[in-house]
Amino acid sequence: MKRRSTPTKEAVLDVITKTGKAMSQDAIEKKINIDINRATIYRVLNRFCEDGVLHKVVAEDGKQYFALCLDCDNIHKSINHFHFRCVKCETIECLPTEVNFSIPDKYTVQNVNCVLTGTCKDCF
16 A cells, blocks of 8 residues: 655655665654654654665664665665664664574574664764
8 A cells, every 4th residue: 555645754754865874763853844743753764664665773772773775785675684883973874784694493583683883984
């Protein structure tokens, strides 16, 4: 089912697209130039995740970030790619590296959350 476009959805997607890196809801809220309440932003972000427009990254501190892979390839579309969180600028970005792992028989993986933490190339 195709969802209708709204000014809120367009504003949220515009902020994430222009940034090019994963952002927290708080960061998105600060950059949006129209009046939108916090709950609406959260609903929009989660709908984008459901529709495959964004993916959610949970950092080691439990904070959620939302990423749009602008130059996605098959690795980014898969569930098993790394993310990197910079401790200086606090951004998270997708890394083009696939995660290889093995699990015992009769287990099924639905999601992998791999976040590396350190200093990004821009803050180095």
